[in-house]
Amino acid sequence: xxxxxxxxPEMSVQEAETVTLSCTYDTSENNYYLFWYKQPPSRQxxxxxxxxxxxxxxxxxxxxxVNFQKAAKSFSLKISDSQLGDTAMYxxxxxxxxxxxxxxxxxxxxKLTVNP
Amino acid sequence: EPEVTQTPSHQVTxxxxxxxxxxxxxxxxxxxxxxxxxxGQKVEFLVSFYNNEISEKSEIxxxxxxxERPDGSNFTLKIRSTKLEDSAMYxxxxxxxxxxxxxxxxxxxxxxxxx
Numbered sequence: 001x002x003x004x005x006x007x008x009p010e011m012s013v014q015e016a017e018t019v020t021l022s023c024t025y026d027t028s029e030n031n032y033y034l035f036w037y038k039q040p041p042s043r044q045x046x047x048x049x050x051x052x053x054x055x056x057x058x059x060x061x062x063x064x065x066v067n068f069q070k071a072a073k074s075f076s077l078k079i080s081d082s083q084l085g086d087t088a089m090y091x092x093x094x095x096x097x098x099x100x101x102x103x104x105x106x107x108x109x110x111k112l113t114v115n116p
Numbered sequence: 117e118p119e120v121t122q123t124p125s126h127q128v129t130x131x132x133x134x135x136x137x138x139x140x141x142x143x144x145x146x147x148x149x150x151x152x153x154x155x156g157q158k159v160e161f162l163v164s165f166y167n168n169e170i171s172e173k174s175e176i177x178x179x180x181x182x183x184e185r186p187d188g189s190n191f192t193l194k195i196r197s198t199k200l201e202d203s204a205m206y207x208x209x210x211x212x213x214x215x216x217x218x219x220x221x222x223x224x225x226x227x228x229x230x231x
Contacts, residue, residue, distance in 0.1 A: 033216040043205055045159070045222035052217070091159060095216045102147065102164035102172045104220065109158060 002027045004094050006107035013082045014115050021077045021110045023092030032096040034075045039089040082114045118142045122208050122223035129198055130231055137193045137226045139208030148191045149209040198230045
């Protein structure tokens, strides 16, 4: 079974600084997808960034980028120039369609607070 | 951007009562999902639905749960006899035919409180 581990329950960062959130996962699949979702206090799930395992290049979306280390099964999220609106829970998630599964497996989340 | 719509946003019910949570997925999507999140915990997969049948379900999705797509637009989750531990935020999600290369759209959730 696939598992996703986020080892940092809470983190804080000063506005305009850079922060990195950690995620590791465990799978025997070779083709899979990794995601970071943001959940603000409204509790809506917002996709931040996505990475296909077969792509070696790390995904980037504006101030958000990932460091995908396939051999180490690591998928960290870097937020540059942190803004107050980045304050939220961040969930790392995994999907492995080759195994025939349709589900997203989520980590327990990291609560990020951006301080003014 | 298109949206997945969920109603109601909040539902309060008595233990043992039946509840139906409603979702309107994005119109051209074909894969539909329910997830739940107990307060302070991670988001958990409940069930996936494709081609008018359940394609996958989790251990949580026992006989008390059922899903239906009654009219080609709505997608519902029914809990037959609610328990206190069913209190959670329930998220509906949908996506199109291109697999995980496509974005999975989540609704805003229904907060279910079982008293």
